[in-house]
Amino acid sequence: MCFDQSIRGMVSRVEELIRLSLCLLLCGSSVHAQTQTLESHTIQETEASTLHPRTAGLSNADVPHDRQLPGYISGTVMDRAGAVAVGAQVQLSRADQSPPREILSGDNGQFSFANLPPGPFQVTVGAEGFETQVVSGVLRPGQTYIMPEIRLPVATVVTAVRVERTTEDVAQAQIQEQEKQRVLGFIPNFYVSYVPDAAPLAPRQKFELAWKTTIDPFTFVGIGALAGVQQATDDFEGYGQGAQGYAKRFSAAYADAIAATYIGSAILPSLLKQDPRYFYKGAGSARSRFLYAITRVVICKGDNKRWQPNYSGILGGFAAGGISSLYYPKTGHDRAGLIFQNTLIRFGESAFENVLQEFVVRKLTPRLKRRPPAQP
Numbered sequence: 001m002c003f004d005q006s007i008r009g010m011v012s013r014v015e016e017l018i019r020l021s022l023c024l025l026l027c028g029s030s031v032h033a034q035t036q037t038l039e040s041h042t043i044q045e046t047e048a049s050t051l052h053p054r055t056a057g058l059s060n061a062d063v064p065h066d067r068q069l070p071g072y073i074s075g076t077v078m079d080r081a082g083a084v085a086v087g088a089q090v091q092l093s094r095a096d097q098s099p100p101r102e103i104l105s106g107d108n109g110q111f112s113f114a115n116l117p118p119g120p121f122q123v124t125v126g127a128e129g130f131e132t133q134v135v136s137g138v139l140r141p142g143q144t145y146i147m148p149e150i151r152l153p154v155a156t157v158v159t160a161v162r163v164e165r166t167t168e169d170v171a172q173a174q175i176q177e178q179e180k181q182r183v184l185g186f187i188p189n190f191y192v193s194y195v196p197d198a199a200p201l202a203p204r205q206k207f208e209l210a211w212k213t214t215i216d217p218f219t220f221v222g223i224g225a226l227a228g229v230q231q232a233t234d235d236f237e238g239y240g241q242g243a244q245g246y247a248k249r250f251s252a253a254y255a256d257a258i259a260a261t262y263i264g265s266a267i268l269p270s271l272l273k274q275d276p277r278y279f280y281k282g283a284g285s286a287r288s289r290f291l292y293a294i295t296r297v298v299i300c301k302g303d304n305k306r307w308q309p310n311y312s313g314i315l316g317g318f319a320a321g322g323i324s325s326l327y328y329p330k331t332g333h334d335r336a337g338l339i340f341q342n343t344l345i346r347f348g349e350s351a352f353e354n355v356l357q358e359f360v361v362r363k364l365t366p367r368l369k370r371r372p373p374a375q376p
Contacts, residue, residue: 068141074112075135075147077105077125084109085152088127095120123147131155171199175209178277183364188216191265192357193277194368200303201277203270210266214258223253238329252327259323260346264316273303274312278357286359293354297347313350317343 073092077085088105092113105111105125118141126132130152139145174195181189190213201209213219227250230236239248265276279301281292300310321339362368 068118070115071118071139071141071143071145072112072114073116073121073123073137073139073145073147074110075123075150077109077111077127077150077152079130080151080153082151085127085130088125088130088152091124092116093122093124118143123150125150125152127152129155167199168202168205171201171205174198175201175205178209179212181365181368183361185366186218188213188218189357189361189365191277192280192361194280194282194362196279197305198277198279200275200305201269203266206266206270206276207262209276210261213265214261219257220254223250223257226253236329252324255327256320256324260316260320263319263323264313268312268316268319272311274308274310275301275303276312277301278354280362281358282362289358290355293358294351296354297351317346321346 075090077088077090079085084107085105086107086109088109088111089102090105090111091100091102093100094117096117096119101113103111103113116139118139120138121136123135123137124132125135131154133150133152135147135150137145137147174193178190178193181192183189190209227246230249230253231241231246234241236249236252239245239252268274269276278296281289283289284292296310297313298310299307300313302308318339321343324342325335325339
């Protein structure tokens with residue numbers, strides 16, 4: 001009885017030992033598996049942290065450009081005819097504000113830039129004698145960007161030519177404007193300048209002005225009227241009356257106009273370098289303008305733009321009077337005294353005409369360009 005109880009007690013202890021061993025065995029396997037799993041995750045995270053310490057846990061799209069693979073850009077520079085352009089200056093600029101890089105194209109016209117971060121870029125190509133070309137693009141990570149052929153057209157040479165008008169050109173333009181000056185729209189008034197600092201006339205222009213004055217239609221009308229008055233008052237009775245007498249008076253008066261105009265306004269002014277025109281003053285008191293007008297008979301402006309004695313006008317008046325004595329009929333008066341008398345009369349007429357120019361004529365001349373008057 002006691003023996004049976006002892007055996008059952010031993011069997012019971014063995015079963016407990018077996019269950020305990022199975023329990024320990026199962027628990028140990030689970031712990032080992034969990035340990036291996038934890039170690040595997042730890043190793044993967046450690047490797048990821050080691051490869052990309054700043055980007056662990058980020059996707060490829062979140063990785064900045066400066067951590068991506070560099071690229072490469074190359075190209076060929078040629079001229080418009082297809083020949084390679086050696087030594088062309090190639091500049092690479094980037095949008096990230098990094099300093100531009102510059103190189104020269106090689107013997108085969110090629111150029112290249114290596115180790116470039118991805119992103120937008122601009123290539124500027126220039127060479128002496130050619131127009132500058134600019135090409136833009138976008139470089140991707142690790143890309144080898146081969147640019148199309150860059151052809152440089154020949155530069156268009158623009159030469160700036162400064163054309164300055166000569167003094168004669170300026171004077172010609174002023175003469176053309178003077179020839180449009182007509183009192184009341186039809187009476188020629190060519191020998192008056194409303195430009196205070198007018199350009200001096202060349203000899204050719206002085207003769208041109210004299211010619212246009214003597215052939216102007218109104219000149220013939222005025223001389224015809226003068227000859228008619230002389231015919232009516234029987235001046236120069238030696239010419240007689242009738243058509244023949246009128247023709248002689250008309251011819252003599254026209255000869256006077258030609259001689260006075262050419263000698264006093266063209267020949268002598270060209271030889272003595274003086275200006276035959278009257279220069280409108282238009283400023284100052286009435287007294288100063290009146291004195292200015294009457295004294296212009298004996299004072300004129302030289303081609304050097306300085307005032308000087310009017311030798312041309314004075315000598316021209318006496319010369320014209322002497323020539324007129326050759327074709328006017330003889331009278332009982334002393335011929336030399338008559339020439340002197342007639343010359344003084346012409347000077348008085350010129351002074352009166354100048355006064356009219358200063359105070360009246362300008363107001364009666366239509367379409368006259370307004371300019372500031374000369375300073376007093």
